[in-house]
Amino acid sequence: MVEFGRLSWVISAWMGQAMGSAIDVAVDERKRMAHQVDSLDLLLFVCLLILTIVTLWTFKRRRMPYLHESGLAVIYGLIVGLLLSFTGSPRSESSLFIDNAHSAELFKFTEMEGPPNQLLVSVLLPNVSQPKTYTYEFKSQVDSEDANDPIKQKATFNAEIFFYVLLPPIIFHAGYNMRKKHFFDNMGAIMAFALVGTTISTFVIGLVMYGVSRLIQEIPLKFLDVLYFGAIVSATDPVTILAIFQDLHVDPMLNGLVLGESLLNDAVAIVLCSAIEEYAKVSLNGGDLFEVDALLLTLFKFFTTVFGSIGLGAFIGCLTAIVTKFTQLRDYTLLETSLFTLMSYSSYLFAEICGMSGIVAVLFCGIFQAHYTFTNLSDESKLRTRQFFETLNFLAENFIFSYLGVSMFTFSKHYFNLFFILGAFVAIAVARACNIYPLGMLMNLGRQQKIPMQYQHMMWFSGLRGAMAFALAVSNTATPVRQMFFTTTCLIAIITIPTGESSEEREELISDYEQPMASLPSHTNRSYLARRWKGLDQLYLKPLLTHGQPTLMETLPKELTFLGRWFTSDMQLQTQSREALGPRNGDEMMGTSAKDQDDPPLLGVADQD
Known part of the structure; x- marks a missing residue:
């Protein structure tokens, strides 16, 4: 046994x-x-x-x-x-x-x-x-x-891949490769179109689609639902229009307005989506009835998210500039490029961890990296970073558009509703008009250089929907309502992008605004906000964050000269000595000045001003 x-x-x-x-x-x-x-x-x-x-x-x-x-x-x-x-x-x-x-x-x-x-x-x-x-x-x-x-x-990818892998390089490249002079010259108008205009567009689309939803019996839609849809499709992507702008050399003011508004527009649309979700979460009745307390809390959350994300992205950009200024990383170009890339991406992750918008943070990080850090990099790192992010942007953006086409037939839960789709096309056209024309008229009252009506027509015409709207729609498709939003957003992007690009009338319309590059707006035509920023930038920020001249020892009050010396690099002191000796003796001693490095003509990443 x-x-x-x-x-x-x-x-x-x-x-x-x-x-x-x-x-x-x-x-x-x-x-x-x-x-x-x-x-x-x-x-x-x-x-x-x-x-x-x-x-x-x-x-x-x-x-x-x-x-x-x-x-x-x-x-x-x-x-x-x-x-x-x-x-x-x-x-x-x-x-x-x-x-x-x-x-x-x-x-x-x-x-x-x-x-x-x-x-x-x-x-x-x-x-x-x-x-x-x-x-x-x-x-x-x-x-x-x-x-x-x-x-x-x-074939249905996780939405986190879009937000953590594909979108950050696209948004960072937009800020890093932006023509900053045109952006800062029209800063006030761009902020108005992006912040106020996107909010107007969201509510107009929400109101129009709420009326359309009364015709849809099979899916009950709350006002918050259609307002969320309005925030999704308010994100514009005029990448094709800007490509035509570049080929035809249109007026820089028009190019700066369209580019700057589209960049901040995407960021504001994301924050608006989060704010609407926050309102539904804090509302005692799930957002069915209007609540003042919930609205005030949502507005507070919205503005703290926007400006907190801007501040965080700017801080990471300035921190990278200080590190590259006061270290000898430029002697090790691979380490310099790697640190620049990781610091830039960390702005997105820090913002997400803090409950803010990573897209807003990485956008402004790119702007500050181009304005300050770029001037501190070695020539090899300048070329590397420009080409690296340009390639990432090209591949990521076209990957999203390819997936947009594939998902129309492989996504298993499309929800087609003819009334909702047709109403959405009408709503985005009406909302875009309510955004551009009233704000353009109000801003012309205080601008020295007016925004012509033809330019406003072009801004309305360039409001295509693309990668950002698609990414926001694909982030949640668990319910029939969100599935209908996703299907409608896909159709809007698919129809507007190819037809808009192949339109000969559009190219003829743009060609009417072709101007020589010499027609750049002068310093006197800058907005009040741009002039104030220019003074702060030239007197304190550039001397602090770059190797440029003058130094903080010259711009700070005499009582703080010792503090200015702490934040003045050896390269700045050598450049100052070279300029004191005269251009000929200085060139023999130092070669190329730090100021010459601020605006490399062959790279074109940052048009320093």
């Missing part, structure tokens, strides 16, 4: 090990197939980008400016998505359907909580006495016919 017991124990142990080994083999095989599907999806998008680049090169070589690369990426994405919707995957994934009706207590949750983030499922395996617990994470709602198709499931 003892021998038989031992034999039984050995057989049971062996069977348990065999079962464990079989499970390991099955899990390894499943991960291998998942890795293969992920590789296939990434290869698909890489091929789309390659095809877009080759087609764009063909158009440029043959001088056929029919489409911008974003339009090509959308069109190719639509074609591939259509093919995927018909072909799918020959392999299916295993799934276990748990009926909520038979386990109501287990899966009960409130409307505010939403579905659980994780499911802990206890599974009893064959020949195993104790059940094993496995974790399953929440992803999204799916159709039953698409639940087992790995291609369609994997």
Whole structure:
């Protein structure tokens, strides 16, 4: 009996090990197939980008400016998505359907909580006495016919990839590569269009769509829902218009207004989305009725988020400038470039950790990096950072547009409503007009250099929807309401981008504003805010953060000269001595001055003023 017991124990142990080994083999095989599907999806998008680049090169070589690369990426994405919707995957994934009706207590949750983030499922395996617990994470709602198709499931990327991987380099490049002179000369108008105008656009779209929602019976829409949709589609992306501006050399004021307004517009739209969500969270009735206390708290949160994010991004930019000014990192260009990249990306992460807007922070970090840190970098690092972020921006932006086209056919929960879609097109046109024309008229009352009505027409015309609106819409598609928002946003972007780029009338309209580059606005035409910023920048910020002249020892009061010496670099002192000796002797001693490094003519990243 003892021998038989031992034999039984050995057989049971062996069977348990065999079962464990079989499970390991099955899990390894499943991960291998998942890795293969992920590789296939990434290869698909890489091929789309390659095809877009080759087609764009063909158009440029043959001088056929029919489409911008974003339009090509959308069109190719639509074609591939259509093919995927018909072909799918020959392999299916295993799934276990748990009926909520038979386990109501287990899966009960409130409307505010939403579905659980994780499911802990206890599974009893064959020949195993104790059940094993496995974790399953929440992803999204799916159709039953698409639940087992790995291609369609994997083609729907996690929204965190957009916000942490794709959007930061796009926004940072926009700030880092911006023509700062045009931005600061029109700072007041840009802030008004971006901050006040985007808010007006959000509420106008919300009011129009709330009226349209009365015609939609199958989905009940609250005012906060349509207001959130208004914030999503208020984010504009005039990348194609700006490309035409660059080719035709339009008036710099028009270029600065369109570019600056679009940059801050995206940031404000994100903060507005967060503010609307905050109002729904603090409201006692879920946002169904107006509450003054909740509104005041939301407004406070909105302004603290906007200006806190601006301050944080500016602080990171200034901190990077100080580090590069008072260290010898320029002697190690790889370390210098790496530190610059990591400090810039950290502004996004710090803002998100602090509950602020990472997009706003990284945008202003890019602006301050270009204005101050860029002048402290070595020539090699200047070229590296410019090319690196330009390449990242190109690939990330076209990846988003490719995915936009693919998702129209692979996303399993599109919700098409004709009334809502048509109403959205009307609403964004009306809201854009309510944004541009009244604000333009009010600002012309106090501007020395007026914004012509033709320029206002062009600003209204350039309000395309693109990457930012799509990213905001794809961040949450768990309910039919958000699925309808996502579908409508995709259609708006897909229709406006390619048709807007191929319009000959648009190019003729823009060409009416073609001006020689010599028509830059003079210093006397700057706004009051720009003039105040200019004085602060020249007297204190540039001497503190760069190697430029004059130094803080010259600009600070005599009582604080000792403090100015602490923040004056050796390069500034050497440049000061060289200028005191005269240009010829100074050139023999020092070579190129620090001031010459502020505006490298070949790089064009920062047009120092």
